[in-house]
Amino acid sequence: xxxxxxxxxxxxxxxxLRALETLKSVDVIACEDxxxxxxxxxxxxxxxxxxxxxxxxxxTSSKGIVDxxxxxxxxxxxxxxxxxxxxxxGEILTKSLIENNIEFTVIPGASAVLSALVLSGFAGSEFCFxxxxxxxxKKRKMQLENVKNFCGAIVFYVSPYNVFDDIKFIYSCLGTxxxxxxxxxxxxxxxxxxxxxxxxxxxxxxGEYVLVVQNQPHTQEQTESIQEQLKRLMGEGMDKNEAIKxxxxxxxxxxxxxxxxxxxxx
Numbered sequence: 001x002x003x004x005x006x007x008x009x010x011x012x013x014x015x016x017l018r019a020l021e022t023l024k025s026v027d028v029i030a031c032e033d034x035x036x037x038x039x040x041x042x043x044x045x046x047x048x049x050x051x052x053x054x055x056x057x058x059x060t061s062s063k064g065i066v067d068x069x070x071x072x073x074x075x076x077x078x079x080x081x082x083x084x085x086x087x088x089x090g091e092i093l094t095k096s097l098i099e100n101n102i103e104f105t106v107i108p109g110a111s112a113v114l115s116a117l118v119l120s121g122f123a124g125s126e127f128c129f130x131x132x133x134x135x136x137x138k139k140r141k142m143q144l145e146n147v148k149n150f151c152g153a154i155v156f157y158v159s160p161y162n163v164f165d166d167i168k169f170i171y172s173c174l175g176t177x178x179x180x181x182x183x184x185x186x187x188x189x190x191x192x193x194x195x196x197x198x199x200x201x202x203x204x205x206x207g208e209y210v211l212v213v214q215n216q217p218h219t220q221e222q223t224e225s226i227q228e229q230l231k232r233l234m235g236e237g238m239d240k241n242e243a244i245k246x247x248x249x250x251x252x253x254x255x256x257x258x259x260x261x262x263x264x265x266x
Contacts, residue, residue: 002105009186010184025074032078037050055089116182130147133170152215154174155211157211159209176198
């Protein structure tokens with residue numbers, strides 16, 4: 001049996017009894033980073049054979065895990081934090097296990113996605129998880145094109161190295177939206193920042209971030225209404241910049257969004 005075991009995302013106490021029992025009972029534990037996993041395992045006095053399973057050896061390591069399972073070994077698969085496969089390695093392995101008719105299951109636990117969604121206070125009945133944006137510009141655009149018309153909370157993982165650039169890029173595609181940036185989830189310095197996409201953020205990047213955007217795309221009717229009001233105000237002699245400012249205030253949107261719509265009228 002292969003167990004995909006969720007591990008804490010920050011606070012070591014956020015692990016289930018079932019997860020601990022599983023980690024203590026298996027023959028082998030496959031870790032994304034053995035050095036990182038040892039902090040958790042040593043804390044709970046768990047001493048098992050560890051093997052590396054990460055994105056750089058995922059194909060070869062998956063074959064090794066399948067072979068161990070065929071030998072009758074029980075294997076636990078863990079990532080550095082959270083649940084394997086969720087923006088972490090695991091997809092290749094699960095497909096291989098299915099192809100080889102090897103039984104596997106999940107031991108659920110802490111989730112940065114769900115924790116951030118709760119902390120944001122945004123409606124959780126409908127949400128979309130994107131994860132990390134691609135480093136390739138074309139793929140980044142495609143990721144956001146796929147969700148820009150989704151009405152509800154959109155959840156992103158954001159690296160501290162890219163936090164400003166990623167948020168700026170998301171704003172350029174989604175426009176002004178309510179947003180929540182969560183840092184150090186479950187840790188002593190957990191922090192939640194509410195802002196609007198397009199606002200300047202005054203933060204010192206540190207640790208991983210989860211960004212939740214309450215996306216409310218403009219409908220075609222809203223866009224046409226904005227343009228109609230712009231056209232009417234300018235037709236009455238109002239200066240273009242003043243008309244943009246007035247319409248932005250009336251519709252509760254950023255001036256640069258109205259400015260983009262104003263360009264189509266000229």
